[in-house]
Amino acid sequence: MRKKMLFLPLLVVLNGAFMHSQTGNIGINTISPGSKLTVNGSFAAAYKTTATSGPVDANDYYIAYSGNSNGTLALPAAASGSGNFIGRIYHFKNTGTGQLSVTADGSELIDNQSGAGASSINIPPGYYAFFISKGTTAGTTWELILLSSSDSLPAAETTYPFSTISTTTRQSLPASTGPYIVSELNYPQGTVINTAGVLNTSNGRFTAPTKGYYMFYGSTQFDNGSLPGNSAFAWAILYLVKNYNTTPNNILVQSYQPSPGTLVGTNVSCITYLNAGETVSLASAAAVSSGTVYQVVVSSLYGYKIAN
Numbered sequence: 021m022r023k024k025m026l027f028l029p030l031l032v033v034l035n036g037a038f039m040h041s042q043t044g045n046i047g048i049n050t051i052s053p054g055s056k057l058t059v060n061g062s063f064a065a066a067y068k069t070t071a072t073s074g075p076v077d078a079n080d081y082y083i084a085y086s087g088n089s090n091g092t093l094a095l096p097a098a099a100s101g102s103g104n105f106i107g108r109i110y111h112f113k114n115t116g117t118g119q120l121s122v123t124a125d126g127s128e129l130i131d132n133q134s135g136a137g138a139s140s141i142n143i144p145p146g147y148y149a150f151f152i153s154k155g156t157t158a159g160t161t162w163e164l165i166l167l168s169s170s171d172s173l174p175a176a177e178t179t180y181p182f183s184t185i186s187t188t189t190r191q192s193l194p195a196s197t198g199p200y201i202v203s204e205l206n207y208p209q210g211t212v213i214n215t216a217g218v219l220n221t222s223n224g225r226f227t228a229p230t231k232g233y234y235m236f237y238g239s240t241q242f243d244n245g246s247l248p249g250n251s252a253f254a255w256a257i258l259y260l261v262k263n264y265n266t267t268p269n270n271i272l273v274q275s276y277q278p279s280p281g282t283l284v285g286t287n288v289s290c291i292t293y294l295n296a297g298e299t300v301s302l303a304s305a306a307a308v309s310s311g312t313v314y315q316v317v318v319s320s321l322y323g324y325k326i327a328n
Contacts, residue, residue, distance in 0.1 A: 071116065082111040085143075089118040092140075095151065097125035098161040106155025109165075114143045122149060124162055131160035141167065168328060185219050186320035190246060193316065195308045199257055199276075202303040204264050205240060205319050219321070225264065225301040226323040228294035233327040236260055236272075238302045239287035240319040242280065247315060250282050254307040256314075258286045261303045262294075272300065285318075291326065 047053025049060035065081040073092040076083065085091055093112065099105060114120040120143040124130050129137030130151070137160040143149050150165040185207045193203040206224040218227050228234060242256040260272040273290040292300065302321050306314040 069115070076110060076122075078105070078108075080110060082113070084113045084115045085118075085120045087116040087118045087120070090121070091116075091118060092121045092123055094123050095125060095128075095130075095162055098128060098153070098155075098157040100157050104155055104157075105153050108153040110151045112143055112149045112151075114145050114147050117145050119144060122151070127158075128161040129159060131163040133164070136160075143167065144169075184320065184322045185221060185224075186318065188318055190243075190315045190317045191319070192313045193304065193306070195312050195314050196305045197307065199255070199305055200269060202257075202259055202261065202268055202271075202305045204261070204268070205302040205304060205316060205321075207319070207321075218323070223301070224319075224321060225299040226321060227299050228296055228325075230325070231293075231295045231328070232325050233291060233293050234300070234323055235289070235291050235326050236300050237287065237289040237322045238320065239285065240302065240304065240316045241285040242277070242283065242304070242306060243315055243317050244282045244308065247311065247313065249310060251308040251310045251314075252282050253277070253280045253284065253314065254309060256280055256284060256286070256306040257304060258288050259303040259305070260288050260290055261301055262292065263299055264301045264303060265299070268303070 045053040045056055045058065047058040047060070050058055066079060067082050067084070068080060069084040069086055070093075071085070071087040071091075073094075075094045076096060078096070083093060085093065095110070096105075112120065112122055121140045122130075122143060123140040129139055130141055131154065132138050132141065141149060141164055147167060147169050149167045152163050152165055154161055154163050187207045189208050191205060204224060207219075207221045218229055219225070220227065226234075226236070238258065238260055240258055242253055244251050244253065256277045257274050259274045261268060262270045262272050264270075272292055273288050275286045275288050277284050277286055288302075294300070300323060302319060304316055308314050
């Protein structure tokens with residue numbers, strides 16, 4: 021007597037778990053896997069902690085660096101043919117107090133979305149980094165997916181406090197005939213708390229030293245009390261503008277004051293994302309009942325980084 025065995029779908033029992041094969045997909049603890057591999061349950065991979073420099077190999081997945089001095093972990097060299105490991109991923113967390121550098125092999129580079137690539141990525145204490153192999157064998161062979169702080173605040177920026185300057189010098193500006201004509205406010209004098217030189221005292225622009233999210237607060241006083249005739253304001257607007265030198269109408273936020281008379285103080289604030297080198301500055305516009313100019317005085321701009 022012949023025995024006929026039909027396995028469709030294939031059902032295998034492994035240590036109490038069920039593995040199913042169906043239409044080319046594999047499922048663990050599910051009879052209807054919708055992806056090439058579907059796991060209906062928890063997932064575990066290798067966890068390693070080290071306090072010293074060394075290579076990263078095929079047995080690694082998540083590495084916590086606990087060193088109190090600077091260290092380097094070297095990604096494996098790219099391979100071609102059947103040994104190519106495109107899609108391999110590594111997770112790194114700096115749990116120590118030293119600086120961790122993750123480096124590519126030899127002349128290989130890491131695609132960090134900025135320029136031609138980097139030979140290494142620095143991971144400060146408290147930061148996490150996520151890498152994936154691109155499968156290429158030269159040039160940028162690895163891609164940096166994510167580099168972030170565990171508490172979302174940039175540890176490297178904790179020495180970067182408020183940058184502020186204010187001026188009591190009156191600035192005379194051309195009166196407007198429409199609310200979208202703006203004049204940039206500058207800072208010819210004042211007391212400066214100006215870490216890293218981010219605030220330009222000649223044009224009043226705050227320049228981002230690194231990319232990330234920034235908080236801004238600006239204020240001024242529209243005051244025509246020193247102009248002949250004390251011309252009243254028909255309206256006055258204070259703005260925060262991004263990249264004024266190239267896009268003067270790129271308004272982040274505005275405060276509109278209708279019929280404020282000859283004197284009114286106002287302020288604006290916002291959170292915005294900036295790339296390194298982009299600027300934020302105060303600008304204003306106003307219409308007056310008579311004359312061609314208006315004045316602002318006691319202008320201040322504050323800016324600081326809050327997150328990467």
